[in-house]
Amino acid sequence: SYDLTQPPAVSVSPGQTAKITCSGDKLGDKYVSWYQQRPGQSPMVIMYQDSQRPSGIPERFSGSNSANTATLTISGTQPMDEADYFCQAWDSHTHVVFGGGTTLTVL
Amino acid sequence: QVQLQESGPGLVKPSQTLSLTCSVSGDSLSSGDFYWTWIRQFPGKGLEWIAYIYYAGNTYYNPSLKSRATISMDMSKNQFSLTLTSVTAADTAVYFCARRGYSTSENWFDPWGQGTLVTVSS
Numbered sequence: 110s111y112d113l114t115q116p117p118a119v120s121v122s123p124g125q126t127a128k129i130t131c132s133g134d135k136l137g138d139k140y141v142s143w144y145q146q147r148p149g150q151s152p153m154v155i156m157y158q159d160s161q162r163p164s165g166i167p168e169r170f171s172g173s174n175s176a177n178t179a180t181l182t183i184s185g186t187q188p189m190d191e192a193d194y195f196c197q198a199w200d201s202h203t204h205v206v207f208g209g210g211t212t213l214t215v216l
Numbered sequence: 217q218v219q220l221q222e223s224g225p226g227l228v229k230p231s232q233t234l235s236l237t238c239s240v241s242g243d244s245l246s247s248g249d250f251y252w253t254w255i256r257q258f259p260g261k262g263l264e265w266i267a268y269i270y271y272a273g274n275t276y277y278n279p280s281l282k283s284r285a286t287i288s289m290d291m292s293k294n295q296f297s298l299t300l301t302s303v304t305a306a307d308t309a310v311y312f313c314a315r316r317g318y319s320t321s322e323n324w325f326d327p328w329g330q331g332t333l334v335t336v337s338s
Binding site for chain 1: 255261262263264265268276278279312320321323324325326327328329330331
């Protein structure tokens with residue numbers, strides 16, 4: 110099966126840049142999506158096709174994907190960005206794969 | 217604005233069958249532009265894709281659940297459903313329905329329903 114690996118937790122100070130990684134074999138050959146899930150809410154897509162932001166997602170969110178790692182970058186992190194973040198890709202065998210999720214703490 | 221809403225029992229006994237329904241508003245299941253999807257989230261926060269269905273009847277399942285899961289749709293009610301047989305405590309999770317684009321390059325999920333917690337316990 111195809112696996113995506115994320116760090117369980119990332120901490121960042123307000124106003125600083127947070128980077129959340131997602132690793133998988135030849136992940137750069139696949140499209141990666143990112144989801145934000147605030148406590149008590151459903152996941153919400155914040156990045157698709159590696160680096161495309163849906164309407165309404167702030168410009169401080171950006172994405173990249175190369176080789177074996179996709180990265181979600183949050184510039185000028187705000188307290189409201191504190192949430193769980195999940196990466197997701199499509200695999201020809203299992204179809205949909207999610208990373209284990211990263212809890213972002215802004216402190 | 218597309219909205220999805222899950223419904224179903226919150227408690228299921230071990231070995232029984234879990235049945236959930238997703239009601240869709242603001243879009244038609246027969247539009248042909250999307251896959252309609254079930255995803256679950258375990259108490260430890262991990263997400264697992266279960267299955268999706270296309271209006272023409274095409275269905276795709278997570279290989280790990282294929283023998284127990286069935287996804288179906290009722291276009292007259294604009295609803296799609298999930299049944300999961302022989303449940304155990306490991307199937308305890310929040311179950312979400314979601315929409316996914318049709319092409320393999322449109323493989324993100326948006327929007328998601330609010331989710332419904334299903335607990336498997338005697």
